[in-house]
Amino acid sequence: xxxxxxxxxxxxxxxxxxxxxxxxxxxxxxxxxxxxxxxxxxxxxxxxxxxxxxxxxxxxxxxxxxxxxxxxxxxxxxxxxxxxxxxxxxxxxxxxxxxxxxxxxxxxxxxxxxxxxxxxxxxxxxxxxxxxxxxxxxx
Numbered sequence: 001x002x003x004x005x006x007x008x009x010x011x012x013x014x015x016x017x018x019x020x021x022x023x024x025x026x027x028x029x030x031x032x033x034x035x036x037x038x039x040x041x042x043x044x045x046x047x048x049x050x051x052x053x054x055x056x057x058x059x060x061x062x063x064x065x066x067x068x069x070x071x072x073x074x075x076x077x078x079x080x081x082x083x084x085x086x087x088x089x090x091x092x093x094x095x096x097x098x099x100x101x102x103x104x105x106x107x108x109x110x111x112x113x114x115x116x117x118x119x120x121x122x123x124x125x126x127x128x129x130x131x132x133x134x135x136x137x138x139x
Contacts, residue, residue: 007057011097018095025056026098032068033100037112040089040103046112047120051100063088065102083108 011017011024027033032050039046051059055066055075065078065086079085086104093100106112113120 007053014096017097023093024097025053025093025100026096027053028098032070033098035067035100035102037065037086037102037104039110040105044119045121046086046104046106046118056100059088059102060091065104078112079107082111082114084111086112 009022009024011026012020012022016022017024017026025033031052033052033056035049035051037046037049038044049067050070051066052068052075055068058064058066058075058077065088067076067078068074069076077085085107086102087107088102088104090103091100092103111118113122115122
């Protein structure tokens with residue numbers, strides 16, 4: 001099943017977005033919405049990606065994370081090549097419905113990053129380094 005932006009109700013007024021009970025995602029000018037993905041048990045942020053209406057619709061339909069690759073300009077189901085399928089346990093949206101949060105269980109080796117790491121957020125930027133080169137501390 002392919003979802004188009006019209007498959008979702010159009011965003012309503014501010015009050016409806018913030019207090020209403022209908023999911024009306026606000027896609028950006030490129031037809032995308034930001035998606036933050038966390039591991040359901042630990043709460044660790046695994047990745048930030050984008051979804052178009054089709055990816056979001058497939059995720060809701062299958063309970064498996066689907067994303068839109070901005071670089072490849074194509075839909076992808078997380079885990080098809082890596083085995084790291086993300087089974088969606090919960091989906092939330094922010095106050096103005098222009099971002100979604102997935103809480104997932106990761107199959108395979110539990111990693112989410114294409115570099116082979118558990119999370120895409122594996123480098124910490126040193127604080128208070130104004131005027132100095134940024135140094136990364138890998139975790």
